[in-house]
Amino acid sequence: MVFAVFLPIVFIIYWSISKLNIKYQNLFLVIVSYIFYGWWDWRFLSLIFISTLVDYFIGIGLAKCEEKKIRKILLFTSLGINLGILGFFKYFDFFIGSFMSFSSFFGISLNISTMNIILPVGISFYTLQTLSYSIDVYKKKFTPTKDFIAFAAFVSFFPQLVAGPIERAKNLLPQFYKKREFEYELAVDGLKQMLWGFLKKMILADQCAIYVDKVFNNYSEYSGSSLVFGAVFFTIQVYADFSGYSDIAIGTSKLFGFKLMKNFDYPYFSRDMSEWWRRWHISLTTWFRDYVFIPLGSTRKNKKLLVRNIFIIYILSGLWHGANWTFIIWGGLNALFSLPYILIKKRKRTTKIVAKGRLLPSAGELSGMLSTFSLFTFAVIFFRSETVYDAYKYISIIFSRTLFSIPDVYKKGLLFIAVFIVIEWFGRECNYPIERIGNNWPRILRWSFYYLLILCLFLFTTQSQQFVYFQF
Amino acid sequence: MGKFIKKIILFLMPIFIFCIIAEILLRGIPNDYKIKAEYLEKNSSEIEVLVLGNSQSFYGIIPELFDLTCYNSAYNGQSLDIDYLILNKHIDKISELKYLIIPISYLSLYYNMFQNKNGYMLKYNIYSKLDIPNGLFYSSEILNNSLSDNLEKLFNYYHLGIYDNITSPTGFIKNMPDFPEWKKKELATDIVKGRNKKNKMECFEYNIKILENIIKLLESKNVKIIFFTPPVPENYYNGVLISQYELMEKTLNQFAELYQNCIYINLFKSDNFGYDDFYDGQHLNSSGAEKLTKKIIEIMNLL
Numbered sequence: 096m097v098f099a100v101f102l103p104i105v106f107i108i109y110w111s112i113s114k115l116n117i118k119y120q121n122l123f124l125v126i127v128s129y130i131f132y133g134w135w136d137w138r139f140l141s142l143i144f145i146s147t148l149v150d151y152f153i154g155i156g157l158a159k160c161e162e163k164k165i166r167k168i169l170l171f172t173s174l175g176i177n178l179g180i181l182g183f184f185k186y187f188d189f190f191i192g193s194f195m196s197f198s199s200f201f202g203i204s205l206n207i208s209t210m211n212i213i214l215p216v217g218i219s220f221y222t223l224q225t226l227s228y229s230i231d232v233y234k235k236k237f238t239p240t241k242d243f244i245a246f247a248a249f250v251s252f253f254p255q256l257v258a259g260p261i262e263r264a265k266n267l268l269p270q271f272y273k274k275r276e277f278e279y280e281l282a283v284d285g286l287k288q289m290l291w292g293f294l295k296k297m298i299l300a301d302q303c304a305i306y307v308d309k310v311f312n313n314y315s316e317y318s319g320s321s322l323v324f325g326a327v328f329f330t331i332q333v334y335a336d337f338s339g340y341s342d343i344a345i346g347t348s349k350l351f352g353f354k355l356m357k358n359f360d361y362p363y364f365s366r367d368m369s370e371w372w373r374r375w376h377i378s379l380t381t382w383f384r385d386y387v388f389i390p391l392g393s394t395r396k397n398k399k400l401l402v403r404n405i406f407i408i409y410i411l412s413g414l415w416h417g418a419n420w421t422f423i424i425w426g427g428l429n430a431l432f433s434l435p436y437i438l439i440k441k442r443k444r445t446t447k448i449v450a451k452g453r454l455l456p457s458a459g460e461l462s463g464m465l466s467t468f469s470l471f472t473f474a475v476i477f478f479r480s481e482t483v484y485d486a487y488k489y490i491s492i493i494f495s496r497t498l499f500s501i502p503d504v505y506k507k508g509l510l511f512i513a514v515f516i517v518i519e520w521f522g523r524e525c526n527y528p529i530e531r532i533g534n535n536w537p538r539i540l541r542w543s544f545y546y547l548l549i550l551c552l553f554l555f556t557t558q559s560q561q562f563v564y565f566q567f
Numbered sequence: 568m569g570k571f572i573k574k575i576i577l578f579l580m581p582i583f584i585f586c587i588i589a590e591i592l593l594r595g596i597p598n599d600y601k602i603k604a605e606y607l608e609k610n611s612s613e614i615e616v617l618v619l620g621n622s623q624s625f626y627g628i629i630p631e632l633f634d635l636t637c638y639n640s641a642y643n644g645q646s647l648d649i650d651y652l653i654l655n656k657h658i659d660k661i662s663e664l665k666y667l668i669i670p671i672s673y674l675s676l677y678y679n680m681f682q683n684k685n686g687y688m689l690k691y692n693i694y695s696k697l698d699i700p701n702g703l704f705y706s707s708e709i710l711n712n713s714l715s716d717n718l719e720k721l722f723n724y725y726h727l728g729i730y731d732n733i734t735s736p737t738g739f740i741k742n743m744p745d746f747p748e749w750k751k752k753e754l755a756t757d758i759v760k761g762r763n764k765k766n767k768m769e770c771f772e773y774n775i776k777i778l779e780n781i782i783k784l785l786e787s788k789n790v791k792i793i794f795f796t797p798p799v800p801e802n803y804y805n806g807v808l809i810s811q812y813e814l815m816e817k818t819l820n821q822f823a824e825l826y827q828n829c830i831y832i833n834l835f836k837s838d839n840f841g842y843d844d845f846y847d848g849q850h851l852n853s854s855g856a857e858k859l860t861k862k863i864i865e866i867m868n869l870l
Contacts, residue, residue, distance in 0.1 A: 110568050277568040542578060549582065553714035 097134065101127075106350055110277055117274040121248045124351070128253035132217070135257070139215035142180055147250045149176045150225040154232045154239030154246075166233060173229035181222045184215055186418045217257040219415055223382055225250055228264040230386055237265050245271035254347035258340050260358040260378035267355070275352030284530070285349025290548055291527045292342030295335040297556045299515050303332035305557060306505035311479055314489045319498035322489055328505070329479045330472045331512050334362065337376070342527055361523045363516070364449045364456075366463030368433040368470060379415070383408045398438065405437065406430045421477045421486060428474040448524055511555070586709050593708040593717060596724045599734040600694035603640050606738065607653070611660040614638050618738070619650040620670040623797040626850040628668060629860045630737035635665065639738030644687050646679045647777045651784075652697040658784060666867060667785060668793045673807055673835070674762050676774045676815050743853055745846050752802050754848025759799075759806035768811075775818065782826050791870055793863060794819050795832040798840035799849055832866055834859070 105127045112119050133140050153173045160166055228249075231237035240246050249268045255261075310317055310325030317325065341358035348355045358378050365371040372380050391404045406427065413426020449464070450456040456464065473490075480486035522528025529548075533541040607614075615635035618628045622643040630637035640653060650669060680688055689705040691697045699705055709717060723729040735741045746754065785792060796819070816833060823831040834840070839862075844855030851859055 107572075277571070279571055282571055545578070546581070550714075554718075555715075556713060 101131065101134075102347065102350075109351060113275065113277065117272075118242075118244055120275060121242075121244045121271055124248045124253070125244060125251060128248070128251040128256060131253040132251065132256055135216050139218070142184075142215055142218065143221060143251055143256075145180070146177060146221060146225045147247045149173060150229050150250070151240075151243055151246045153229050155241065157229070157232045158239045170229060170233040174226065177222050177226050177229075181218055184218055186414075220259045220261050221250055221256060223261045223379075223415075224263075227261075227382060227386060228268070231264055237268075240268060240272075242272070252348070252353070254344040254351070254353075255355060258337070258344070259376075260341055260344065260356050261382055262355060262378065263382075267353070270353050278352060281349050281352065281354075285346040287346070287529055288342050288349065288527050289346030290545070290552075291529050292339045292344075292346060294339075294548060294552055295342065295515070296339030297552055299511050300332050300336035300339060301557045302505075302508045302511050302555070303328045303335065306508050307332050307479070311489075314485070314492060317492070318500045318502060319493045319495050320500050320502035321504065322493045323498070324502050324504045324509075326472050326476050326479075326489075326493075328508060328512075330468070330475050331515075333475065333478070334359070335515070357526065361519060363468060364464055364520070364523055365467050366449060366460055367436040368429070368467055369436040371467050371471060372429070372433060379412065383412055387411060401437070402434065405434060409433070416478070420483050421480050424483060424486070425474050425477040428477065429471075432470045432474065451524065589717060589721065590707060590709045592721055592725065594693065596720060596730050597732055598690070598694065598730070599642060599732060600690040602732065602734050603642065603738055604695040606638060606736075607640060607657050610638070611657045612662055614661050615663050616666045616668065617654075617661065617664055618668045619645070619653060620668075621645050621672060621675070622850060623672050624668065624670040625738075626740050626743070626846070626852075627670070627797055627856050627859045628863065629739050629853075629856050631739075632857065632860045633864060636663075637737070641670070641738070642734075644680075647675060647774050647781075648679045649691055649697065651777050651781055652691070652699070653695065654781060654784060656695075656697060658788075664785075664788065664790050666791050666793060667781075668795070668863060669781070670797050671794050671815065671819055671831075672797055673759075673799070673803075673812060673815070676818065677767050677770050677811060679770050679774055679777070739856075743846050745852060748842045751800060751842050751845055751848055755800040755802035755845075756806060756848070758848045759803045763806070763808055771814075778822065782822070782829060786826070786828055790828065791867075792826075792829045793832065793867065794822065794829060795863060796835045797859065798834045798837045798844070798851070798855070800840075800842055800845050803849055804836050830866070830870065832863070834862065 109120065109123055109127075112123060129140055129143075132143065150173055153169050156169045157166055160169065228237070228239075228246075232239045245268065248271050249262075249264065252262075252267070307325060307329045310321060311329070314322055314325070338359035345355045345358070356378055358376060360374040360377065362371050362374040365374050388404055388408045391407065392400055409430035410423055410426040413422040413424070413429075416422045416425075449460055476489050477483070477486045480489060518528050522530065522532070525531050533544050536544070613636050616630070616633050616637035618624050618630070618637065618639040618641050620641040622641070622645075624641035625639060625643060625645075628637075628639055628641070630639050647669075654667070680691075688699050689708070689711045692699040692702045692705040693708065705711065720730075733741050782792060796816070812835070816835075819831040819833070823829050839858060840851070840855055844851055844858060846852035846855075
């Protein structure tokens with residue numbers, strides 16, 4: 096509701112001042128982004144500002160300095176401060192708790208108090224974004240900016256501040272150097288993408304959440320077959336929720352004349368796990384590929400090194416999601432499931448659109464998609480469970496006799512899932528499924544279609560839930 | 568840019584028109600909040616006994632049994648902060664007021680609408696026209712309820728002639744269903760568990776201030792305030808958090824000692840009320856309400 100009021104006001108003022116100097120356009124974006132974030136929790140605005148300040152000056156320092164040693168010190172200062180802040184807010188309590196459990200296992204009783212630290216919204220996203228800037232500048236892949244306002248706008252750009260996509264400086268920052276001119280087609284495209292994002296979030300994700308919360312919070316009361324549906328619903332929920340948010344963020348950016356990177360590319364139509372990870376949360380997986388996997392060393396000839404590096408990035412990716420052993424196991428399982436495809440298939444990269452130009456997939460493609468979906472669904476049980484023990488119990492019940500009983504399933508949710516999968520299947524050749532629908536239709540028909548979608552949005556929306564990825 | 572804005576306005580126009588019409592029609596549907604607010608607006612100068620509070624007085628105090636002119640302005644979920652706003656709004660008009668009756672149930676001091684941002688605030692804002700904090704966020708039926716609920720309400724009232732109205736002309740509940748005793752016991756256990764979860768100590772200080780404001784507001788007008796803790800079934804009172812219950816009892820007794828115009832009656836564990844006197848796990852049925860009202864009248868007569 097607040098966003099519905101905030102966005103039109105910001106949009107109108109932004110384009111009204113577009114006739115002025117580009118600096119005013121950027122300054123305005125910084126101010127509204129800080130207001131937007133401060134609305135959530137003003138106490139953590141200082142953290143964004145510190146990150147901005149540190150990386151801006153380190154970027155300038157790196158540009159001026161050619162001496163290797165000093166350049167390294169500068170890079171490590173950026174890494175230290177950014178990861179230090181992230182580590183403190185996100186992982187301090189987790190490591191203290193784990194250390195105490197580990198000590199007590201060996202009979203040593205430690206009494207170190209945790210601090211019940213509140214996680215600042217979006218910290219995991221903007222920290223990686225600013226780090227990528229410093230690393231790129233260090234590697235001389237990107238010329239650092241001298242424009243502080245543009246850099247502050249890049250770090251805090253409100254559409255993607257709280258949950259990504261995690262942008263790269265070389266894609267987003269140059270867009271702040273150029274004066275934005277209003278593009279009608281881009282703005283309309285942005286609105287359509289936002290609408291699709293809201294539909295995914297407010298209908299599909301929130302409807303699935305009703306069943307998922309019930310099942311995961313009381314898993315011992317459900318049969319194995321119901322728990323399978325619980326896990327499937329959560330897999331759909333997390334996709335609809337996060338890709339829905341990404342669509343809203345990308346669409347909103349288009350309204351302001353910016354083009355953000357794609358974050359999801361129909362992952363449920365992946366034929367193997369390695370393809371899945373090229374289609375799922377693309378901005379994060381490519382970040383880990385470029386800034387962790389590649390620097391860990393060449394893996395072309397050394398398979399042991401390849402296996403080690405794959406485990407490292409998947410586990411780090413799990414840990415990025417949250418300070419809990421469940422996320423680490425989730426990451427480890429994904430590494431395990433991806434390995435055969437990476438090792439046996441000689442790292443064949445399949446990201447071509449499945450069944451392109453055909454109505455239905457082949458039997459091979461279908462079995463590939465189903466097995467990939469099943470593996471991911473199995474792993475997300477750990478992602479959604481509160482503790483490793485809960486996940487273990489959940490899986491134990493699945494593999495009991497009750498697996499073959501009639502499931503207690505949320506039929507309305509199932510219907511929504513089916514409808515959305517069909518829409519996504521037919522729209523898989525577009526950036527988002529409704530991108531091209533109605534483009535050549537007469538206005539009355541096209542508008543009726545949009546009215547119908549808006550009607551569905553309000554008719555089938557349920558009790559609003561927080562975006563899942565806001566907690567990361 | 569101009570073309571874009573123009574088209575957006577044109578596109579949104581039918582939606583705005585629909586929303587405005589739906590909002591007007593929704594507000595046109597009779598409801599209990601409106602009925603109670605209208606009664607107070609028109610007849611407050613005649614009221615001698617005013618009943619405020621939550622469902623326990625809405626279901627528990629029968630105005631017809633009083634010799635004085637009594638109105639029951641209590642309602643489901645109505646917390647002390649709302650009671651204070653109602654009183655404050657009508658204080659100048661209720662010139663004949665002699666007694667104010669307010670229930671302090673187990674949850675009353677540990678819950679309030681403003682801090683819990685309860686959805687009922689919408690009703691008190693729109694229909695009772697109370698000065699709700701952040702009232703702007705609670706000023707539209709269409710925006711605060713789901714479209715399917717709103718369409719259902721419109722269809723039910725304008726097509727079928729059905730609407731929710733459980734308030735009698737004196738403000739007391741109109742129809743009271745009844746549950747079998749085993750169900751009442753089960754409900755009482757569940758309700759108190761729910762209450763224990765809802766209990767928030769951080770509301771306590773705030774509610775004490777509200778009570779003080781109410782007392783001070785009526786002190787100069789020479790109005791007697793009767794605080795009472797309504798009776799509950801056995802399974803209910805056996806499940807309460809003792810410390811919170813005792814704090815409530817102690818606080819109210821202190822109020823009664825401190826202020827001349829207050830008295831406090833605690834019927835929480837009263838032996839005079841059995842499962843036969845309740846319709847569910849916490850609310851009195853008509854015979855229970857009659858007993859409670861007579862008890863309060865008896866005490867009023869002694870004052």
